[in-house]
Amino acid sequence: MSILLPSTQGPVHEVFELDRITLFHLRPRLQFPFKTSFGVQRERDTILVVMHTRDGMVGVGEAPTLSQPIFDEYYMLGEYDALQRFFLPVIRDQLGGRIVSFDAMWKTLQVFKGHSFAKCGLDAAYWHLVSQQTGQSLAALWGGQQGRVPAGFSIGGHDLTDVLERAEKAVEAGFMRLKIKVWPGFEKQVMAALRERYPAVMLQVDANCAYDPFDPHHRAALLALDMFDLLLIEQPFARNDLFDHARFQAENDLRTPITLDESIRSLDDARRAIEIWRHFGIGDRLIINIKPGRVGGYWESRLIADLCAQESIACWIGGMLELGPGKWMNIALASHPACTLPGDHLQPQPYYEQDIADPVPTLVQDGMIPVPSAGLGCIVDWGSVERLTIHRYDVAMG
Numbered sequence: 001m002s003i004l005l006p007s008t009q010g011p012v013h014e015v016f017e018l019d020r021i022t023l024f025h026l027r028p029r030l031q032f033p034f035k036t037s038f039g040v041q042r043e044r045d046t047i048l049v050v051m052h053t054r055d056g057m058v059g060v061g062e063a064p065t066l067s068q069p070i071f072d073e074y075y076m077l078g079e080y081d082a083l084q085r086f087f088l089p090v091i092r093d094q095l096g097g098r099i100v101s102f103d104a105m106w107k108t109l110q111v112f113k114g115h116s117f118a119k120c121g122l123d124a125a126y127w128h129l130v131s132q133q134t135g136q137s138l139a140a141l142w143g144g145q146q147g148r149v150p151a152g153f154s155i156g157g158h159d160l161t162d163v164l165e166r167a168e169k170a171v172e173a174g175f176m177r178l179k180i181k182v183w184p185g186f187e188k189q190v191m192a193a194l195r196e197r198y199p200a201v202m203l204q205v206d207a208n209c210a211y212d213p214f215d216p217h218h219r220a221a222l223l224a225l226d227m228f229d230l231l232l233i234e235q236p237f238a239r240n241d242l243f244d245h246a247r248f249q250a251e252n253d254l255r256t257p258i259t260l261d262e263s264i265r266s267l268d269d270a271r272r273a274i275e276i277w278r279h280f281g282i283g284d285r286l287i288i289n290i291k292p293g294r295v296g297g298y299w300e301s302r303l304i305a306d307l308c309a310q311e312s313i314a315c316w317i318g319g320m321l322e323l324g325p326g327k328w329m330n331i332a333l334a335s336h337p338a339c340t341l342p343g344d345h346l347q348p349q350p351y352y353e354q355d356i357a358d359p360v361p362t363l364v365q366d367g368m369i370p371v372p373s374a375g376l377g378c379i380v381d382w383g384s385v386e387r388l389t390i391h392r393y394d395v396a397m398g
Ligand SMILES: [Mg+2]
Pocket: 206, 208, 234, 235, 261, 262, 289, 318
């Protein structure tokens, strides 16, 4: 029997009359290089979307891209172009700069396929405006109920020593869960070393699609991870796959749950995944990583969390190395009751040499992050925005 999707209808708020939308191409520099199966990040190109209303409100949202199309097919300049060429003109010309509801904006944007990161920037800026207009926190707007959320740390180290050093700092800082970026040949030894050192810490791995389900060495390496009592194995296979992941898990009786990241690009993808895992009789071993940039924004993310709650599927909020405002929004989203696992919201030290949020999220002592009870959780430091700006693009909406 197929799953009934939760209602996708968004709430209706007062109309926003936009004066202009400004895009900033920002290039923040990471404090520490971040290595994954697809490459090393030292700096990022990302987009800040800023909506100005005629009555003086300012909504900000990040389109949390990477510089190159290495996570998926999207990259910063491509999303910047899509915003300039399609999304901003359609808000100006079809809506007249007048957003009567989230659904009205979303329907207009959905004419264009894909470009989920660009859509996320507009979605996030819109919800930031709603939060200011209604006086409600973003968490409340997105169904959040938890006052604090658990913090995990994502380690993209270049070798075993590097991973162990980063893990030590994270455990000392109080992180309750470590996620290790792995790739073929760099998994079993590193997880064995970590499990030996930290028998009680929650551990998980993220392969970012680096494994081939038909390569016997890759299969054996993944199955060997079952012995380390991991919380989950994230996205070992192709980014557009659901079937091979589920079949591999079922046929080999892999006990560790598989988490889908790159493969979930919409609410409907999440539904399909749940149905396929259940078809194989392993519905209790699927976990979903929700990333607003990958699914087109925070409202679609909230709907996926609603579906997970309805179907008793565990989920958590991942990250795309967002700047502070995006991280605060992810934390607000993570307070949804379906998000029961720690998310990738911060590191022992700030991600960037210079961020645009004041403050950036930090850990409190027991491994939890407080969820902002009002607004965004930070102010935007416009001086830092200026300093990190490579290019700026402004469109009048009137
Ligand atoms: Mg991932």
